[in-house]
Amino acid sequence: MTSPIIEASQKHPKPQDRTFAYGTAGRRWGYRSLLDSVVFRVGLLAALRSQKLNGKAIGVMITASHNVPEDNGVKLVDPMGEMLEASWEAHATSLANAPNEEELVARHEHLISSLKINTSTPAHVILAKDTRESGPALVVALTDALTSAGAKYDDYGTLTTPQLHYLVRCLNTQHPPHSEPYGEPTEEGYYKKIGSAYAKLLQGKPRPGPITVDCANGVGAPKLKALAEYIGKEIFDVRIVNDLVDQPSKLNYQCGADFVKTQQRLPPASQVSPLARCASLDGDADRLIYYFTDSDGTFRLLDGDKIATLVASFITDLVKSAGISDLKVGVVQTAYANGSSTAYITKTLGLPVICTPTGVKHLHHAATKFDCGVYFEANGHGTVVFSHAAHATIASHSPESPAQASALENLQALRALINEAVGDALSDLLLVEVILAHKRWGPKEWDSTYTDLPNRLVRVEVKDRTVFKTTDAERRLVEPVGVQEKIDSLVGKYKQGRAFARASGTEDAVRVYSEAAERGEAEELARLVADVVV
Ligand code: 16G
Ligand code: ZN
Numbered sequence: 001m002t003s004p005i006i007e008a009s010q011k012h013p014k015p016q017d018r019t020f021a022y023g024t025a026g027r028r029w030g031y032r033s034l035l036d037s038v039v040f041r042v043g044l045l046a047a048l049r050s051q052k053l054n055g056k057a058i059g060v061m062i063t064a065s066h067n068v069p070e071d072n073g074v075k076l077v078d079p080m081g082e083m084l085e086a087s088w089e090a091h092a093t094s095l096a097n098a099p100n101e102e103e104l105v106a107r108h109e110h111l112i113s114s115l116k117i118n119t120s121t122p123a124h125v126i127l128a129k130d131t132r133e134s135g136p137a138l139v140v141a142l143t144d145a146l147t148s149a150g151a152k153y154d155d156y157g158t159l160t161t162p163q164l165h166y167l168v169r170c171l172n173t174q175h176p177p178h179s180e181p182y183g184e185p186t187e188e189g190y191y192k193k194i195g196s197a198y199a200k201l202l203q204g205k206p207r208p209g210p211i212t213v214d215c216a217n218g219v220g221a222p223k224l225k226a227l228a229e230y231i232g233k234e235i236f237d238v239r240i241v242n243d244l245v246d247q248p249s250k251l252n253y254q255c256g257a258d259f260v261k262t263q264q265r266l267p268p269a270s271q272v273s274p275l276a277r278c279a280s281l282d283g284d285a286d287r288l289i290y291y292f293t294d295s296d297g298t299f300r301l302l303d304g305d306k307i308a309t310l311v312a313s314f315i316t317d318l319v320k321s322a323g324i325s326d327l328k329v330g331v332v333q334t335a336y337a338n339g340s341s342t343a344y345i346t347k348t349l350g351l352p353v354i355c356t357p358t359g360v361k362h363l364h365h366a367a368t369k370f371d372c373g374v375y376f377e378a379n380g381h382g383t384v385v386f387s388h389a390a391h392a393t394i395a396s397h398s399p400e401s402p403a404q405a406s407a408l409e410n411l412q413a414l415r416a417l418i419n420e421a422v423g424d425a426l427s428d429l430l431l432v433e434v435i436l437a438h439k440r441w442g443p444k445e446w447d448s449t450y451t452d453l454p455n456r457l458v459r460v461e462v463k464d465r466t467v468f469k470t471t472d473a474e475r476r477l478v479e480p481v482g483v484q485e486k487i488d489s490l491v492g493k494y495k496q497g498r499a500f501a502r503a504s505g506t507e508d509a510v511r512v513y514s515e516a517a518e519r520g521e522a523e524e525l526a527r528l529v530a531d532v533v534v
Helices: 004-010 032-052 086-096 101-114 135-148 161-172 187-202 220-231 257-263 304-321 339-348 360-367 388-396 402-417 425-439 443-447 483-491 519-533
Strands: 057-062 073-077 124-129 152-158 211-214 238-241 278-281 288-293 299-302 329-334 353-356 372-376 382-386 455-460 469-471 476-479 498-503 510-515
Touching: 004 032, 004 101, 004 135, 032 057, 032 073, 032 086, 032 101, 032 124, 032 135, 057 135, 057 161, 073 161, 086 101, 124 135, 124 161, 135 152, 152 161, 161 187, 161 425, 187 220, 187 402, 187 425, 211 425, 220 238, 220 425, 257 278, 257 288, 278 425, 288 304, 288 425, 288 443, 299 304, 299 443, 304 329, 304 339, 304 372, 304 382, 304 402, 304 425, 304 443, 329 339, 329 360, 339 353, 353 360, 360 372, 360 382, 382 388, 382 425, 388 402, 402 425, 425 443, 455 519, 469 498, 476 483, 476 498, 483 498, 483 519, 498 519, 510 519
Parallel strands: 057 124, 124 152, 211 238, 211 278, 329 353, 329 372
Antiparallel strands: 057 073, 278 288, 288 299, 372 382, 455 510, 469 476, 498 510
16 A cells, blocks of 8 residues: 555655755755755654644744745744754754655654654644745645645745744643743734734833835735734834735845845835934844934944844843842854944943854754843844743732833833744834834934944855864864964954854855954955965
8 A cells, every 4th residue: 555645745756866954944945846845845744743742733934034036945843933953953854865755754654663753643733935936836745745644734824934933832832831822823913912012112102203114025025014004003104115025036136134234235125314214124024134324325234233232231221120130131142243242242231142153043042041031143033032930020020119110011011022932023123113212212323332343244165065164153163174273363463353264054155254443354354264265
């Protein structure tokens, strides 16, 4: 008898000459024909993951984030809305690379026995996709797999990546032992939760002026519209640009958070007056960056580092004002964080900083070490996580004055506003808007908290990026032997110089980052380090 999995898999065969690996953030392998078998096999793994965790809901998101429209990718979401547990990435890679159907079934069965999975446990998977053209066909591959594995699934259609993370967490916190569900497990529930927290936090505060948001011609556009409609123009006056979701070739093209961050300029479609607040999302709305043009027309970027410092300082003040003394706030960054931001956090804010390797899973994990961990990558992906103890303190603390009571209420609303499951551009956008309103700051006041060191990021094509091995949160190379010494001696020649080289997790290249006291020096340092690496 042929197994249903073999039969279904035959419709989604693996291209013979390809090897796949679960990357920094799921998998991103270009072109739909290549991904078809990968998505099918990820579907099988999602069902196993759910069974292993006693039928908890597992998420599958089909997106390639900020990448070109022809790309696509798929990632799994664990029960509390986190990224897939790292030890399972190898299982994904193993299934994706099985050369044929028989071997796929053999590997699938091996996983069942080695992981001691009870296959009579009902599996529950929820799925969504971004606006890419290849999305619907990949959903077919995914649902074919889930059907063949006998898993129950719910297709939520088109969502932002963080919305899917939110839904997974809601579904898995509805019942004991969870005392409080994360929210209603619907798209409307998401808008309700963050929208009403936003309104609460703005009570009695100056109404924020208009903000222009570039939605990268992606899924963020219709979702931000829905959110804005829920909140109302009175307190959320958002002007959306780059919302052409019905033209898939425009996705992330000359717009979006990655474009603005790497090009350090306005998306051409944004026509804004000096000192007006602007923000960009990426293609699946899990990254956010702010920017503005100065009175003299200079472009000013307010990136993930600036968001992290703003949020960390606000929460620290709020905790203090609420009269809570035993809640430790900390910040998590990567090697890409500007040196000035790190100095500002440690010296001015007096908060601890942890540096981790690139990739949300590393940052998120490190952030859970604090009572309140603020993490952002410079590229704009990040959020805040609270420990169980912090949640309990915030919920039960008794204020001793009206001022403390109001700070405490704000802290409680902040917990509802923040999407703790994952970096979420829509929730982060509301968060920044709230903080600027509380501080009565425009973008210029925010920008002036510290000045970024001039920096440069270059992409270097190398023969084999796998030979580059790093240590110390990717800040130093251990292999190829001798290269780090050369980088050290170059860095030593520049005032406030810092540089590192690391293999990209998502592209076939090495990235070199440098900073120094002067722009020309930062650029020269990047060039010289790139020469050493190539
Ligand atoms: C992925 C990561 C992002 C990281 C980037 C680095 C997630 C959700 N996304 O986009 O955090 O900054 O990869 O790419 O983990 P790179 O390894 O090519 O430099
Ligand atoms: Zn993204």
